[in-house]
Amino acid sequence: MKFEWKGVFPAVTTKFTENEELDLAAFDINIKAQLEAGVDGIILGGSLGEASVLTEDEKFVLLKHTLKYVDGKVPVILNIAEQSTYKAVAFAKKAFEYGADGLMLLPPLRYNADEDETITYITAIAESTPLPIMIYNNPVDYKIEITLDMFERLSVYENIQAIKESTRDIINTTRLINRFGDRFKIFTGVDPIATESIIMGADGWVAGLVDAFPKETVAIFRLIKAGRIQEAIAIHRWFLPLLELDIHAKLVQYIKLAEVATGIGSEKVRAPRLPLKGKERERVLNVINTALALRPELPEGSWGILEKVTA
Template identity: 45%
Template sequence: MMKKADFQGVFPAITTKMTANQEVDLQGVKDDVNFQIDAGADGIIVCGSLGEASSLSFDEKRAIGRAAIEAAAGRKPIIATIAEDATRVGAQLAAASQEDGIGGLMVLPAMRYLSDTRETHTHFRAVAAASDLPIIVYNNPVAYTIDLQSADFAALADEPKFVAIKESSANTRRINDILRTVGERYQILTGVDDLALESLVLGCEGWIAGLVVAFPKETIAIYKLVRAGRINEALEIYRWFLPLLSLDIGAKFVQKIKLAEHIVRGTSPVVRAPRLALAGEEEKAVRAIVETGLKNRPDLSKYGV
């Protein structure tokens, strides 16, 4: 089981590879886990928003988690995402994940229904009660409307299983506000790719990343340079990376990032309906960003990280 300190570092939220007929490719999951661990990732997050959680069944999520655990073989922790419509199902998945050997959980508010503060807190506590696993509380009001603020984290602080916060409000002011309100009670992790450097400078200890799936070494280099206080060097890589990081924004971020992975790594770009593959000008725009990035890719050897 993970401890609080284990949430430092870069955590790829991997995509869920699909076969041509939109079935989950478990070997593709294993290949992704090995690719990221070999590149230096500190842990792997499965079945998140980028992993198309909304289109996966309960059993598929468990199978993906087991495949990831098998591939990791104890080298790095696997973190399962809990993003369910019903609190009961979220709690069941949390319990099942612990049974399967998952190391930690990333928990979102219940989907679809816009719960009030009391309901949201009750949901998180019910999921926490279902297992002994440490939990990253995921706040993403941009995508999911429900907005957890500093007062919420203070109210939830009595539950020791809540050890970290994935802060994805796209408002870097929140980082300082959380730190002022609850001090070092939680580890704060940035979840917005194109605000990652700024967020790390402000005190985030980890980066739950998206474009890392195609560019792990560049992502990890930025993280290590910032943590070492080498901000100007980190900025050199980050400014090259920003057009690519912008692919992690908008309704079609899954399609965009899977296409980027396909161009860079040759992996499957297939998404599961209702998502459809990018076409026309949308596809051309993503290809242009990725191809420009590859053409101008920085030489990481000069940074020594």
């Protein structure tokens, strides 16, 4: 499937049963809500998807199931988060065989690879597959930064096409545009600063709170791209306390709890994660419930399958 790296791509959560098995029925409820809101792609097996506790077989069960459910409406992107180059290359090849539309790629996990090691890892994967690739640059959580000079080295690979910019440095979006023009499509990957990043030229948003609030997320993106900045900012100001749930170690539990509140998810997680309890649960629920009580009416035409902005 040929597609454009542009728009809102939810990093979807993985749903589990009480026995911590995949819950595909619950998963479908959320994917349906995402599609109805007009998202532009789906990303499986990211941090929010609890990639670290999924088996390889489970990741490909999710891929096969999602491809069938989505049925070509939007691209389905599979995340690669591996420790060895050998395994990452094998994973990329298998993703292509299963029909993934693209890949999101983290640098090597656990080992703090240097620049040459990181470049070698990424290029080995790029050379192993025809699939388009988004590089996930998140030195805050994963300890390896892919610098502008490193992206220069990677720019010779045609299938490395997009960057998930998660350095949390708002200026980096402009640095990338100044350095590379439109060579790479830039996706903001940090919810609280997404509005600012899109205004400054980001092509898309790999979003987290979209899992619970898909219409609001899509509305912000489309309004900005349509030049309706003040309307987008008004939604963002309401949304910010929720968006800040995305930058916490327990973002999975926080966002899943928000999914329950909006009726499109389950808070079941896989150990070692545990459901929230006590004062922490009360605090997060207060953020969610306060936002729900003040939930804004969205401008007409700012979300929905049939009303996509083409700008």
